[in-house]
Amino acid sequence: MGLPVSSYAAVALIMLAVGVYCLLTKRNLIKLVIGIEILTSAMHLNFIALGYAPPAAPNPLAQVVVVVSTGLGACVATVALMFVINAYRHYGSLDVRRLRRLRW
Numbered sequence: 001m002g003l004p005v006s007s008y009a010a011v012a013l014i015m016l017a018v019g020v021y022c023l024l025t026k027r028n029l030i031k032l033v034i035g036i037e038i039l040t041s042a043m044h045l046n047f048i049a050l051g052y053a054p055p056a057a058p059n060p061l062a063q064v065v066v067v068v069s070t071g072l073g074a075c076v077a078t079v080a081l082m083f084v085i086n087a088y089r090h091y092g093s094l095d096v097r098r099l100r101r102l103r104w
């Protein structure tokens with residue numbers, strides 16, 4: 001058949017840890033956007049794995065939610081990267097600590 005749901009959940013947990021580590025330790029805006037995308041990918045993997053839990057039949061609603069969420073996530077990532085490009089053009093840096101000093 002396939003791998004058990006617990007193995008997918010373990011991979012999703014590892015991806016979640018990597019995404020949180022990236023958000024907590026990185027200072028570059030592009031790396032922060034990548035960390036957010038890793039977190040959403042972990043959420044999608046976990047949602048799909050739980051949609052195929054063995055006691056019940058596969059749930060197509062989980063697939064639909066993940067497909068819609070992937071489309072919305074692509075839009076959010078595009079907007080976030082546009083903000084990153086504008087911040088770099090305006091301030092000349094992608095360092096979060098340096099940009100934080102530019103508050104009003």
